[in-house]
Amino acid sequence: MTLDDANPNSVGPRIRMMLPSLTPREAHVVESVLAMRDFGPDTALKAIADSTGVSEAMVVKIAKKLGFDGYRGLRSALSQYNRLPAAAMHQEVSPEDTSREIVQKVFRTSIRALEETLAILDLDAFDRAVEAIYGARQRDFYGVGGSAQIARDVAHKFLRIGLRASVHDDAHMMLMSAALLGERDIAIGFSHSGNTAAVIEALQLARRNGARTLAITNYDRSPLARQAEIVLCSTALGSPLMGENAAARIAQLNILDAVFVAVAQRDYQRAERNLEKTMSAVAANRKDRTP
Known part of the structure; x- marks a missing residue:
């Protein structure tokens, strides 16, 4: 099964699991894409290439290395993943957070880990x-x-x-x-x-x-x-x-x-x-x- 066909819940974690097998430059591109809050169906290949300082061909190559048929496959799968409730659970803790916010963020991070681990479990x-x-x-x-x-x-x-x-x-x-x-x-x-x-x-x-x-x-x-x-x-x-x-x-x-x-x-x-x-x-x- 390629990542194009994967359970949407598993797309983000499966991409992250592949990071150690990428070169530092490839990993930088992938981490940048994963961190983009506005990444969606309309995000252009050129925008990714320009923001990460690599060529469009390099972005396509990375997408294929991750198991997609190309950039469009990556964009489609990651856009679906980003719309899932679990994907929105993770939020960074900030110095201004109240006790309630800290508790909610820590719990939601753990819930997300459980949801995504269940999705990728062999x-x-x-x-x-x-x-x-x-x-x-x-x-x-x-x-x-x-x-x-x-x-x-x-x-x-x-x-x-x-x-x-x-x-x-x-x-x-x-x-x-x-x-x-x-x-x-x-x-x-x-x-x-x-x-x-x-x-x-x-x-x-x-x-x-x-x-x-x-x-x-x-x-x-x-x-x-x-x-x-x-x-x-x-x-x-x-x-x-x-x-x-x-x-x-x-x-x-x-x-x-x-x-x-x-x-x-x-x-x-x-x-x-x-x-x-x-x-x-x-x-x-x-x-x-x-x-």
Whole structure:
């Protein structure tokens, strides 16, 4: 499927996902077009070329590189996308914003990330991820910084239903873990940018050792995605203050929550039994409610 035929909700995020594969000059043109508030069906090719300092032929070439049949295809698809309610949700936070405006903008950015991630989610890859995680002997999760927190949350959920899972956020620990994985195991790497060296190297080693590999990232053409057998992508629009990571984390948590539910569904009774066991194990550490 080309982007000319894509779900309108997915056009913006799919274009953004391709940015790392473009040259700096091409990326500048695309980012300029995406940032144009008045971009629409009447926006001329010459206007884009003049405003970005490139030739008209270059704009057409970029449109084709993005998966369109040419500039007209890009203009038509992006115009439809810009008219969607979700596309209007993202607004930059300003120093003059009230508390109400800040809350609304942050929430709307997250809602947009969820809407657009749902639109681009590859359900075939989702099903493959579910089967690989369910059938694995060991599940090792790798992430650094904020991505490690997502990995920890997901591993915790799987452990609660009796599926063995470990989390590593140290480069050496990731490599040691990956060195011990085999054909019956799966390594899951988290990186918003897809460029986190420690996670890439660990996934690469796990794959060499025969383990299944799954990448959770914002960019399906990133180095991490290239090392993974299965890729699940989130998407989020960045801002100077929050970056892309905050909203992307929410989208990634939702993807993995859906994976978790689908895995638990494979053997629901067993999941329920193990959940009862693990909940009972920690119940003694909880203080009774006081009247």
